[in-house]
Amino acid sequence: MTLSPPDSEAGSKVSEAAVSLKGFSFQYQAHPAVRDLSLEVQNGIIHGLIGPDGAGKTTVMRSICTLLDVAEGSVSVFGLEVNKHRTEIRSRLGYMPQRFSLYQDLTVEENLRFFARLFGIPEQEYARRRETLYSFSRLGPFQNRRAKALSGGMKQKLALSCALVHAPELLVLDEPTFGVDPVSRMEFWDILHDLKKQGSTILVSTAYMDEAEKCDHVTLLHKGRILLDGDPARILKNWTTNIYSLGSDAPRELARFLASQPEVLSSQFFGADLHITAKEEIGATKFRSWQAQCPSLRKWEKIPAGMEDIFLELMENDQDR
Amino acid sequence: MIRTVDLTKRFGSFTAVDKLNLEIGRGEIFGFLGANGAGKTTTIRILCGLTRPTSGRAEVAGLDLARRSEQVKRSIGYMSQRFALYEDLKLRENLVFYGGLYRLGPQTSLNKAKPYLERFAMERYTDELVREIPPGYKQRLALICALTHDPPVVFLDEPTSGVDPQARREFWSVISDLAASGKTVIVSTHYMEEAEYCHRVLIMRDGISAAQGSPAELKAAHGVGSMQELFLLLASGE
Numbered sequence: 001m002t003l004s005p006p007d008s009e010a011g012s013k014v015s016e017a018a019v020s021l022k023g024f025s026f027q028y029q030a031h032p033a034v035r036d037l038s039l040e041v042q043n044g045i046i047h048g049l050i051g052p053d054g055a056g057k058t059t060v061m062r063s064i065c066t067l068l069d070v071a072e073g074s075v076s077v078f079g080l081e082v083n084k085h086r087t088e089i090r091s092r093l094g095y096m097p098q099r100f101s102l103y104q105d106l107t108v109e110e111n112l113r114f115f116a117r118l119f120g121i122p123e124q125e126y127a128r129r130r131e132t133l134y135s136f137s138r139l140g141p142f143q144n145r146r147a148k149a150l151s152g153g154m155k156q157k158l159a160l161s162c163a164l165v166h167a168p169e170l171l172v173l174d175e176p177t178f179g180v181d182p183v184s185r186m187e188f189w190d191i192l193h194d195l196k197k198q199g200s201t202i203l204v205s206t207a208y209m210d211e212a213e214k215c216d217h218v219t220l221l222h223k224g225r226i227l228l229d230g231d232p233a234r235i236l237k238n239w240t241t242n243i244y245s246l247g248s249d250a251p252r253e254l255a256r257f258l259a260s261q262p263e264v265l266s267s268q269f270f271g272a273d274l275h276i277t278a279k280e281e282i283g284a285t286k287f288r289s290w291q292a293q294c295p296s297l298r299k300w301e302k303i304p305a306g307m308e309d310i311f312l313e314l315m316e317n318d319q320d321r
Numbered sequence: 322m323i324r325t326v327d328l329t330k331r332f333g334s335f336t337a338v339d340k341l342n343l344e345i346g347r348g349e350i351f352g353f354l355g356a357n358g359a360g361k362t363t364t365i366r367i368l369c370g371l372t373r374p375t376s377g378r379a380e381v382a383g384l385d386l387a388r389r390s391e392q393v394k395r396s397i398g399y400m401s402q403r404f405a406l407y408e409d410l411k412l413r414e415n416l417v418f419y420g421g422l423y424r425l426g427p428q429t430s431l432n433k434a435k436p437y438l439e440r441f442a443m444e445r446y447t448d449e450l451v452r453e454i455p456p457g458y459k460q461r462l463a464l465i466c467a468l469t470h471d472p473p474v475v476f477l478d479e480p481t482s483g484v485d486p487q488a489r490r491e492f493w494s495v496i497s498d499l500a501a502s503g504k505t506v507i508v509s510t511h512y513m514e515e516a517e518y519c520h521r522v523l524i525m526r527d528g529i530s531a532a533q534g535s536p537a538e539l540k541a542a543h544g545v546g547s548m549q550e551l552f553l554l555l556a557s558g559e
Contacts, residue, residue: 028453029453051485052457052485052487052488053455053457053458053484053485053488054454054455054457054458058455098483099456151356151357151358152357152358153356153357153358154357175483178483179357179479179482179483179511180357180511181356181357181511181556182513182549182553182556183356183552183553183556183557184356184357185511207457207483207484207485207486209486252497268490269490269493269518270514271514271515271516271517271518271547271548272514272517272536272537308486311485311487312486312487312490315487316487
């Protein structure tokens with residue numbers, strides 16, 4: 001038995017995108033959150049939404065979940081306008097909002113049951129789905145534990161389970177791995193890939209760039225606009241900036257030294273290493289002359305761009321953020 | 322600046338922190354790593370004087386926690402994992418409120434906060450209600466609120482969770498400046514590349530210390546190339 005959505009008869013033109021935004025703008029009081037945005041989420045893929053804090057990611061997600069009044073432009077889900085078909089859209093999508101959204105005083109099982117009732121799932125059907133959800137989340141042994149007593153990773157798995165209880169075709173997950181440890185984060189993404197294999201479409205936002213690289217398609221939002229959009233593997237492959245990873249015993253000192261070097265466009269800390277970007281290739285002679293001036297420089301290596309390099313480069317080029 | 326001897330905390334039959342021994346010096350950036358539920362937050366809450374240990378001793382800023390926890394609270398800054406901000410107050414009002422808790426006047430609080438607001442490019446939110454600002458910016462504000470009274474010891478519990486990559490680097494630049502000015506910073510994180518920015522780290526597993534040392538020492542001792550690998554090796558209890 002799987003979690004795949006039941007075949008829906010209404011509006012299932014197979015080729016149609018799961019989500020389509022056209023010229024969508026939205027503002028909260030004085031602040032524009034999203035400006036003239038057009039975006040499609042294709043069926044059956046994991047589509048990542050990234051961008052700096054305040055870029056408009058949550059606004060896009062809330063509009064798709066029919067939680068905003070769309071006045072400018074249009075937002076449609078399963079080919080249906082969000083303003084006109086709230087009930088139908090909501091019954092076919094699962095939403096996991098940013099930060100913890102569960103009932104802390106209810107147990108794991110009670111939270112699941114609550115969401116099942118909300119969607120009018122018959123008791124027998126619920127009992128079946130619950131077992132499936134327990135088998136992938138491994139929350140079964142904790143079913144009588146109150147939500148507030150769960151660890152961070154377990155809470156996020158429970159919130160995901162609650163968003164899945166009505167077998168939605170589309171999942172909208174707003175920073176689902178917030179505060180989740182590295183091991184649980186890998187497990188969480190394994191679950192997302194399993195759901196995709198079973199036919200779900202997933203729109204997910206994240207502050208982790210390694211997660212962005214695991215998506216089939218990624219959209220980088222900045223100031224309510226799209227700065228980058230496409231298949232992450234292709235974006236990474238075609239990135240033209242030269243990037244070097246430098247090792248140093250005193251990375252902050254090295255960073256200060258490099259700031260005065262004209263060849264270096266920017267430098268960023270990546271754990272124990274420093275990544276620098278450059279327009280031109282930097283040869284071994286240059287590195288050796290740097291090493292003579294700044295002996296803490298131990299090693300250098302040209303590396304392919306990662307999504308985090310690209311993110312930082314694009315933000316760097318936008319001075320006033 | 323911080324010393325614990327066999328620090329232990331039990332909740333009923335569950336041991337959250339089990340005979341933990343720590344020594345953290347002045348000007349040190351000390352990282353707490355571990356899986357969700359390993360005991361990092363409980364340890365931080367004990368050291369902040371928010372919960373009493375079941376047994377064992379702790380000193381913070383040279384003060385015995387058991388007897389002088391009120392003085393300890395005045396010597397520390399604490400950024401908790403859950404926002405302790407007032408959602409119905411403006412950003413500016415939160416700063417004044419938190420400064421006031423440490424007897425700073427409104428203008429002093431704002432003056433102390435100003436360089437940080439500039440650093441995080443968030444002056445535009447000063448007159449916004451906190452509930453209206455994006456979560457990543459609430460996180461920046463919570464950090465600033467923990468720092469305006471200039472405490473010698475700062476506890477940051479997952480300060481960069483849910484913060485974008487550029488701002489995370491700014492957080493660490495602030496942390497590094499704090500340490501360079503002689504402050505002691507205890508910080509927990511789930512970003513293993515951030516663990517590299519710590520002078521020393523503690524890896525917790527099921528309440529015990531699974532490893533302690535500098536990132537370079539620990540990687541060498543366990544023959545791994547990154548803190549991520551070290552974490553997978555030592556921190557997962559299963």
